[in-house]
Amino acid sequence: MQRWKINLTVLWFGNFLVMAGMTMITPFLSLYLKQDLGLTNEHEIGVWAGLIFAANFVTSFLFQPIWGKLSDRYGRKIMLLRSGFGMAIVMAAMGFAQTPLHMLLLRMANGIISGFSPAAVSLVSAGTPKERMGFAMGTLQSGGTAGVILGPFLGGLMADSFGFRPIFYITGSLLFIASVLSWIMVRENFDRSAAAKAPEVSIVKGLRELLDIPQIPVLLTVTLLIQFAMLSPMALIPLYVEKLNVPPETLGFWSGFVGSVTAMSNMICSPLLGRLGDKIGATRILLISLLGSAVMFVPQAFVGTVGELLVWRFMLGCFMGGLIPTVNALLRKYTPDGKESRAFGFNGSALSLGNMLGPVIGGALSGPFGIQGLFILSAALLFATGVWYYFTMAKARPS
Structure with a gap:
């Protein structure tokens, strides 16, 4: 192998x-x-x-x-x-x-x-x-x-x-x-002597160097917005399941299942979309995944049974499989050799920031908008992110 x-x-x-x-x-x-x-x-x-x-x-x-x-x-x-x-x-x-x-x-x-x-x-x-x-x-x-x-x-x-x-x-x-x-088993091809000879760069200067590459700030922002949109309604899904006339004795099971079914389809589709991205381009896959995720959020606000919610959450996971992995593939594509780990480190920070802000702001917005409103807001944010991503990456693409 x-x-x-x-x-x-x-x-x-x-x-x-x-x-x-x-x-x-x-x-x-x-x-x-x-x-x-x-x-x-x-x-x-x-x-x-x-x-x-x-x-x-x-x-x-x-x-x-x-x-x-x-x-x-x-x-x-x-x-x-x-x-x-x-x-x-x-x-x-x-x-x-x-x-x-x-x-x-x-x-x-x-x-x-x-x-x-x-x-x-x-x-x-x-x-x-x-x-x-x-x-x-x-x-x-x-x-x-x-x-x-x-x-x-x-x-x-x-x-x-x-x-x-x-x-x-x-x-x-x-x-x-x-x-x-x-x-024991992982091997890395890393030239430590060459890395040691490279000039020492501060974290702030390293970030500035990466941000000078037009595609990098776009991808970091997309990561933040993806996590924010995905996690905004997440903590309130058990309450939403409860509203769908689920018997109290099975509420825990169905709440957990609704959360797991998205991850299941995500797990299945991530390698498939990654392989498709290798053939038709990661930029296209990310755009399709953003817009598809936006569309899949909308019907979740109007379901009448937990079965309907499961279907749309499963479909959402299919498109989610093409989000963060594709961002990672594009980061590697546009980041100069020797700076990949730094780029993935900043992307990890953007991911953590989205994980922090999503549930907090989602909980705050659930008062005026309701849980159903959070699904619509997530859909709108992902759609806007997809449109913004398309035009900014088009501008950043070299002539």
């Missing part, structure tokens, strides 16, 4: 383990605060759960460019291992937390040292033939998406069987296994 395919296979599995481990705590975080960390007031639990959930994204947003810069200078594999082993230790330590403040600080630490997925994207992109870039990015994305699907399910299952604290130890073990596999 060719080296780039071996790396892709190992990092697909690593990405799966990392994302499964990171999302295992989602179903029981508030229960962990209540039953193990001593909180009793519901409002207090809600505030702490929100802070703890957001803390990871805040510090990740700040530190991703730093790790991207160091990755270009010292190698992508070492940054991959730094993140993997570091997160394994921090995640296991969460099982020993005694107060909500301990959890908050550990989640902040996790965000600081995180970066396995951006490092994996950078490493795969550096070794993959350019004519197979779309397929590689889509395949790698599908591994993370599979982890997102199964993580909450496995976390909930283990919480019922073992209690909450052992899940953090299991998650840390999964992250450790992913890191060991990457350490």
Whole structure:
């Protein structure tokens, strides 16, 4: 097997383990605060759960460019291992937390040292033939998406069987296994002597150099807007499912299924759209995916049953499979050699910012617009992003 395919296979599995481990705590975080960390007031639990959930994204947003810069200078594999082993230790330590403040600080630490997925994207992109870039990015994305699907399910299952604290130890073990596999099996073609001779560039100057390339700021903005639009209604979907006359005893199942079905179709379509992008062009695939996602959001505001919602959420996931992986493929295409990790680091920051702002602003807008209104707003934002992307990339295209 060719080296780039071996790396892709190992990092697909690593990405799966990392994302499964990171999302295992989602179903029981508030229960962990209540039953193990001593909180009793519901409002207090809600505030702490929100802070703890957001803390990871805040510090990740700040530190991703730093790790991207160091990755270009010292190698992508070492940054991959730094993140993997570091997160394994921090995640296991969460099982020993005694107060909500301990959890908050550990989640902040996790965000600081995180970066396995951006490092994996950078490493795969550096070794993959350019004519197979779309397929590689889509395949790698599908591994993370599979982890997102199964993580909450496995976390909930283990919480019922073992209690909450052992899940953090299991998650840390999964992250450790992913890191060991990457350490042993992944190979990187990186010229450290040439990188050491390259002039030292500050993070701000590095960002300015990237922003001077016309396509890069467009792609970073598209990443931010995609995540914002996708996550704005996400936290309120269980309430929306409840309005669709679902029996109370099955509300949890259907709410989880509605969230998972989008990830399922995303996982299936990411490699397929990536391979199609290699044939007809990633720019076209991204435009089709943006406009298709916008169209799929609209009927979700008018469904009458949970079955109808599942159909449209599944279709949405099909188009979502061509969003972030295609952005990554285009970033690699337009970023000069030796600066790829920095570009993916800034893109990781844009992703984290969208993850932070989407649920917060979506929750605030749900008052005046309602949950149905959030679907329409997400559709409008994605459509506007697609139109803006088309015209700005057309202007940026060299004559």
